Amino acid sequence: xxxxVVTGLGMINSVGNDKETSFKAICDxxxxxxxxxxxxxxxxSVQIAGEVKDFDPSTVMPPKEVKKADRFIxxxxxxxxxxxxxxxxxxxxxxxxxxISAGSGIGxxxxxxxxxxxxxTRGPRRISPFFIxxxxxxMLGGFVSIEHGTKGPNLSSVTACAAGTHAISEACKxxxxxxxxxxxxxxxxxAITGAGIGGFAAMKALSTRNDDPKTSSRPxxxxxxxxxxxxxxxxxxxxxxxxxxxxxxxxxxEIIGFGESGDAxxxxxxxxxxxxxxxxxxxxxxxxxxxxxxxxxxxxxPINDKNETAAVKELxxxxxxxxxIKGQIGHCLGAAGGIEAVVCLMAMRDGILxxxxxxxxxxxxCDLDYITEGARKAEVNVAxxxxxxxxxxxxxxxxxxx
Numbered sequence: 001x002x003x004x005v006v007t008g009l010g011m012i013n014s015v016g017n018d019k020e021t022s023f024k025a026i027c028d029x030x031x032x033x034x035x036x037x038x039x040x041x042x043x044x045s046v047q048i049a050g051e052v053k054d055f056d057p058s059t060v061m062p063p064k065e066v067k068k069a070d071r072f073i074x075x076x077x078x079x080x081x082x083x084x085x086x087x088x089x090x091x092x093x094x095x096x097x098x099x100i101s102a103g104s105g106i107g108x109x110x111x112x113x114x115x116x117x118x119x120x121t122r123g124p125r126r127i128s129p130f131f132i133x134x135x136x137x138x139m140l141g142g143f144v145s146i147e148h149g150t151k152g153p154n155l156s157s158v159t160a161c162a163a164g165t166h167a168i169s170e171a172c173k174x175x176x177x178x179x180x181x182x183x184x185x186x187x188x189x190x191a192i193t194g195a196g197i198g199g200f201a202a203m204k205a206l207s208t209r210n211d212d213p214k215t216s217s218r219p220x221x222x223x224x225x226x227x228x229x230x231x232x233x234x235x236x237x238x239x240x241x242x243x244x245x246x247x248x249x250x251x252x253x254e255i256i257g258f259g260e261s262g263d264a265x266x267x268x269x270x271x272x273x274x275x276x277x278x279x280x281x282x283x284x285x286x287x288x289x290x291x292x293x294x295x296x297x298x299x300x301x302p303i304n305d306k307n308e309t310a311a312v313k314e315l316x317x318x319x320x321x322x323x324x325i326k327g328q329i330g331h332c333l334g335a336a337g338g339i340e341a342v343v344c345l346m347a348m349r350d351g352i353l354x355x356x357x358x359x360x361x362x363x364x365x366c367d368l369d370y371i372t373e374g375a376r377k378a379e380v381n382v383a384x385x386x387x388x389x390x391x392x393x394x395x396x397x398x399x400x401x402x
Contacts, residue, residue, distance in 0.1 A: 004172045005402065007249040008087025008237030010079035011342045013329040014050035014230055018082055023346045026328045027375040029357045031214045033228050033330050038192050046201040048213040049192045050230030050330030068130040070108030073143050075233035075335075076188030080144045083235035084184065090247055099152030099180040100141040103167030103187040105160045105334030105389065106196070108135025113195045144186050152180040158334070160389030161297070163187060164234065165337030165397055169258040171238050181240050187338030188233035197229065203268065207300065217331075218358035219298035219324035220305045220366040227299040230330025234338030236345075252345040253399040256382075257286030263392025270304050270388050276311035278394035279386065283315060286398040289382045291320050293353050295340045297386045298324020299331055306365040308386065313368065321378065323371040327357040337387035341397055344383040348401050353378050 009019050014032025016022030025032075033050045041047040057066045057074035060081060066074070115131045133139055138156040145154055153174055157166035164187030171183035200206050207226040209216035217228040244251060259281030263274035275297075283291075294316070297308055312322060325343055332339055347353055352375050359372040385397045 002176050002178065003241035003254060004175045004238050005241050005244050005254045006236050006252040006345055007239050007244050008083040009252060009342050009345060010082030010086065010235040011339055012052060012055065012075055012078050013232030013332060013339055014052055015329055017055055019342060019346065023343060026325050026343060026354045027352055029328065029355050029374060031328050031357065033213045033216055035213060036192060039194050044197060044201065046197050046206045046208055047210045048216055048228060049197065050228060051192060052231055069134045069143055070111045071190040072104055072107060072188040073134070073140050075190055075231065076140045076144060076186045077147060079188065079233035079235040080148065080184060080186045083237050084148055087237040087249070094181065095149050096151045097181040098150040099154060099174060099183045100145045100150050101155045101167045101171035101174070101183050101185045102138065102141030102144065103157040103163035103334050103338060104137045104140055104189055105158065105163050106189065106191045107137035109191045109196050110193050111135040113193050140186060140188055144184065148184065150184055159393045160391055161331070161333050161336055162387040162389035162393045162395040163334035163337065164339065165341065165385065165387035165395035166260070167338065168236060168341055168397055169260065169395060172255050172258060175238060175240050181243055183238045185236045185238060185338065186233065187335045189333040189335040190231040191333060192229055192231050200229065205301065215358045217300045217327045219296065219300045219326055219356050220309065220363060220370050221359045222361040222363035224300045224302060224305065227301055227326065228330040230332040232329065232332045232335050232339055234335060234342045236341060251402050253348050254402050255397060256400045257282040257398035259285065259396040261394045265392050268390050270307055271392065272307040272310050274392055274394050275308060275386065275388050276314055278396045279311055279315050282384065282396040282398050289400070291316055291382050291384050292378065292380045293347060293383045294320055294322035295344050295383065295385045296322050296324040297388045298326055298356070300326060304388065309366045309368055318368055321353055321369045321371050321376065323354055323356040325354050337385065337395060340385050344385050344399055348380040348383055348399060351377060351379055
């Protein structure tokens with residue numbers, strides 16, 4: 001079987017606009033969650049989120065072209081550009097054997113909301129001609145492929161909060177099956193809008209700690225009351241191992257296992273069985289290695305954190321360190337799995353485990369080592385990353401240091 005390695009990384013989120021700044025801030029326990037500034041939250045029960053700050057989309061697209069793409073595409077272009085530069089690809093790269101695998105849970109929600117308002121207030125003739133091509137989820141891959149000239153498979157995963165993880169596993173499968181030699185993965189989300197916040201709030205899925213944004217997302221803590229929405233993007237360059245070695249590429253790690261499953265249980269309430277089966281599938285594919293770190297889905301919701309804890313204990317016991325970075329950056333929905341995969345690989349590179357912040361009150365159902373006393377130095381040879389989404393869709397990745 002062809003082996004797949006990661007040779008380039010990019011990331012943007014509420015604590016940093018590049019991978020190095022973001023990773024340092026995450027490990028330092030900084031929190032990017034604050035009062036929402038993107039829209040007026042008066043009358044909303046939830047008024048907090050993890051917004052990307054100081055980002056100018058004209059740095060990734062010509063100013064006249066910015067309006068043709070939704071914000072999630074702007075963020076994806078930023079992360080993809082960083083990953084491609086990081087990969088340092090040779091001039092003779094065969095771009096017909098270089099594909100794209102994109103992921104987003106919702107896609108262009110700001111454009112959908114804006115043009116729906118225009119439709120109802122000004123009529124159909126005033127809808128932007130850029131609305132549809134700028135809002136479709138697969139246009140993330142479309143814009144990125146045009147920017148970088150990749151002519152191989154152009155795939156998209158739209159699997160809620162597992163989309164970023166599934167985009168990575170789909171890219172990995174494409175290389176394993178010889179459909180491409182290289183794949184650029186990009187996962188992006190920007191759904192901090194009135195409809196996005198209002199919709200999740202109506203489900204009672206979000207934290208309502210409006211007066212204390214910095215401690216609102218508290219994975220595994222007994223007083224957690226819901227997730228906090230974040231936005232951002234991540235990108236990874238995947239390559240077939242032999243060709244990466246032959247060109248002297250810097251290798252962050254190898255993807256040695258991935259697992260996918262469906263809950264077949266409830267459209268929004270996660271099960272324990274589904275995530276556990278996805279973890280077991282990835283673990284079996286990886287050869288049942290000793291796992292040194294688990295980057296948890298860890299949403300700060302009552303049911304997910306309890307079930308994920310139980311599933312990890314069933315598979316790995318209670319000694320494996322596990323943390324969630326959603327206290328720092330919020331839950332970036334379809335981009336979360338991509339961002340967390342990048343964090344796993346950087347943790348492996350630097351030998352440091354990012355902390356779970358805002359953990360103050362123990363929950364008897366959440367009793368693992370969540371790395372709650374700040375980042376921890378540790379040798380990381382194998383790392384697992386979990387992602388679970390609405391609709392009962394689950395994805396797990398396992399990375400190994402080379």
